[in-house]
Amino acid sequence: MPSAGIPFGPLPDVPGSPHSTPESIVIYLSFSSCSPVTPMRVLASESIASVKLRIQTWKGFVVKKQKLIFDGRELARNNCLIGDYGVGNGHILHLILRLNDLRLITVKTTFGREYKFQVQQSRNVGYIKQQIAHRERALDNLHEQKLICNGEELEDQRLIEDIATNKDAVIHLLIHRSAKVRTTPDEEGFELSVEASSADVQPLGGSFVLEPVTMTPKIELPSAITNLIGTTAAGLVKGNPPVRSSEGSGGAYLMQDASGLRFAAVFKPADEEPMAANNPQQLPMSRDGVGLKKGTRVGEGALREVAAYLLDHPVSGRRAFTGVDFGFSGVPPTVLVRCLHEGFNHPEGYKQAPENMKIGSLQMFVDSIGNCEDMGPRAFPVEEVHKISVLDIRLANADRHGGNILVCRREDEAQFLLVPIDHGYCLPENFEDCTFEWLYWPQAQEPYDVKTAEYIKSLDAEEDIALLRFHGWELSLECARTLRISTMLLKKGAQRGLSPFTIGSIMCRETLRKRSVIEEIIHEATRSVLPGSTETTFMECISEIMDRRLELLPK
Numbered sequence: 001m002p003s004a005g006i007p008f009g010p011l012p013d014v015p016g017s018p019h020s021t022p023e024s025i026v027i028y029l030s031f032s033s034c035s036p037v038t039p040m041r042v043l044a045s046e047s048i049a050s051v052k053l054r055i056q057t058w059k060g061f062v063v064k065k066q067k068l069i070f071d072g073r074e075l076a077r078n079n080c081l082i083g084d085y086g087v088g089n090g091h092i093l094h095l096i097l098r099l100n101d102l103r104l105i106t107v108k109t110t111f112g113r114e115y116k117f118q119v120q121q122s123r124n125v126g127y128i129k130q131q132i133a134h135r136e137r138a139l140d141n142l143h144e145q146k147l148i149c150n151g152e153e154l155e156d157q158r159l160i161e162d163i164a165t166n167k168d169a170v171i172h173l174l175i176h177r178s179a180k181v182r183t184t185p186d187e188e189g190f191e192l193s194v195e196a197s198s199a200d201v202q203p204l205g206g207s208f209v210l211e212p213v214t215m216t217p218k219i220e221l222p223s224a225i226t227n228l229i230g231t232t233a234a235g236l237v238k239g240n241p242p243v244r245s246s247e248g249s250g251g252a253y254l255m256q257d258a259s260g261l262r263f264a265a266v267f268k269p270a271d272e273e274p275m276a277a278n279n280p281q282q283l284p285m286s287r288d289g290v291g292l293k294k295g296t297r298v299g300e301g302a303l304r305e306v307a308a309y310l311l312d313h314p315v316s317g318r319r320a321f322t323g324v325d326f327g328f329s330g331v332p333p334t335v336l337v338r339c340l341h342e343g344f345n346h347p348e349g350y351k352q353a354p355e356n357m358k359i360g361s362l363q364m365f366v367d368s369i370g371n372c373e374d375m376g377p378r379a380f381p382v383e384e385v386h387k388i389s390v391l392d393i394r395l396a397n398a399d400r401h402g403g404n405i406l407v408c409r410r411e412d413e414a415q416f417l418l419v420p421i422d423h424g425y426c427l428p429e430n431f432e433d434c435t436f437e438w439l440y441w442p443q444a445q446e447p448y449d450v451k452t453a454e455y456i457k458s459l460d461a462e463e464d465i466a467l468l469r470f471h472g473w474e475l476s477l478e479c480a481r482t483l484r485i486s487t488m489l490l491k492k493g494a495q496r497g498l499s500p501f502t503i504g505s506i507m508c509r510e511t512l513r514k515r516s517v518i519e520e521i522i523h524e525a526t527r528s529v530l531p532g533s534t535e536t537t538f539m540e541c542i543s544e545i546m547d548r549r550l551e552l553l554p555k
């Protein structure tokens with residue numbers, strides 16, 4: 001039902017909107033809690049993709065950056081109909097935009113040199129000057145720098161997002177230092193030149209708390225984690241505040257290091273998750289505690305993020321919290337921390353008091369050239385795609401869209417490296433919302449190579465459950481069952497030489513209403529075992545049914 005405050009009046013002229021017919025309905029789009037909702041006529045039989053496309057034509061928000069949420073659930077399957085999710089006449093849909101934080105800044109010198117920076121939109125011109133000085137020793141005197149854009153001198157405090165309002169525009173910087181410089185106009189019309197100004201970052205100071213949350217006193221934190229906490233704390237000591245990411249549906253903070261030139265970590269507080277009390281996007285709170293994806297709970301995202309790291313065992317052996325930082329699938333080191341800082345979202349106001357302390361996941365920041373939404377998948381090496389598929393299948397990830405795979409390029413290597421992030425919706429209680437971006441990529445059609453198959457063979461769900469218990473997370477019976485079943489499927493599938501596509505397809509629903517094969521297997525097993533049977537009996541039954549179903553598949 002529409003809430004109070006919905007304006008009545010003529011519908012706006014949305015391009016391509018259907019005429020008012022018995023099949024058409026009016027939905028209301030909420031862009032934020034501060035702005036009034038906007039009506040839009042759609043057909044109940046219209047696909048999510050079609051509605052998003054019309055929003056794109058109307059408002060200019062690219063389809064893949066849109067996240068539509070209705071009644072606490074993301075309308076994640078673009079091929080499903082809007083009516084499948086129960087959306088009806090007068091309902092309000094929340095539109096979250098996953099805006100890219102990074103802008104590409106090109107610095108051109110008159111000596112023909114060119115430097116490219118991926119810069120956060122919320123950074124300022126002073127930061128750009130520091131970046132230039134960092135790259136080029138000859139330009140390290142910030143006071144000699146004067147930056148000019150479109151003929152206008154830019155002040156240090158000016159934000160990047162204010163300079164190039166067109167998101168896709170590349171900003172060209174011309175370095176102009178007194179007599180040494182001849183300026184060349186560039187075709188984009190953006191010009192920055194360097195001269196005098198004070199570009200020092202102003203330390204904000206202030207107190208903070210940052211400490212790991214360890215449930216087990218026996219645990220000795222590995223160096224990757226202590227370094228992560230150390231560099232993040234050093235940034236806070238210097239007064240470099242957390243920078244809230246504009247991307248993502250929850251509160252995600254980019255934590256600066258001591259230099260203020262790099263990000264050390266990403267902190268995601270539990271109370272700022274989507275539908276949690278202090279969510280900065282002001283999504284309505286969950287009424288029943290269920291998270292944005294079926295089978296997850298609000299406030300558990302941080303635990304799941306840490307679990308994904310712990311379970312991403314290195315190839316050399318199971319994760320024992322020893323020296324190896326990255327596991328087989330490359331989840332960046334992640335730890336549960338407690339953090340007190342005024343820079344986080346405190347809607348009730350901030351006091352330096354225990355009630356303002358946030359618990360959340362702290363993950364190593366990974367420098368990337370973008371994410372998988374920004375480029376076609378063809379250039380990704382097969383093994384990179386396969387390592388992500390292993391992680392997603394094992395953990396029954398319900399949130400693997402392209403924006404959650406970072407693309408990196410090591411300087412010494414021509415090939416792309418994929419880094420999986422955002423595991424707040426892994427290990428759900430059921431398989432209903434499992435979706436994998438890579439499923440239709442060509443690499444997913446190829447079977448696993450020997451190395452990957454060996455790794456899969458070494459996996460053991462019971463040991464994984466025990467490992468999480470050791471680290472303080474006692475998985476619920478349902479989540480533990482998910483891990484057991486998905487590990488079993490991955491192992492049986494890989495042993496039969498099945499491709500990630502075939503195995504992944506067993507886990508994902510084709511449409512919202514049609515159960516996936518794995519759900520059918522669970523359904524059959526639930527009906528087959530006697531009430532009160534042990535988990536071992538249930539899993540044996542799953543194993544038998546799964547074997548039978550896999551036998552029917554072509555290799």
Ligand SMILES: Nc1ncnc2c1ncn2[C@@H]1O[C@H](COP(=O)(O)OP(=O)(O)OP(=O)(O)O)[C@@H](O)[C@H]1O
Nearest residue numbers: 245247248249250252266332363364365366421422
């Ligand atoms: N480890 C990391 N290294 C670099 N950037 C990161 C890392 N983790 C998250 N980010 C970036 O921070 C932003 C927000 O993070 P993330 O997507 O995890 O948040 P979210 O609220 O869970 O998002 P979503 O709505 O996709 O579920 C994104 O731009 C993402 O690319």
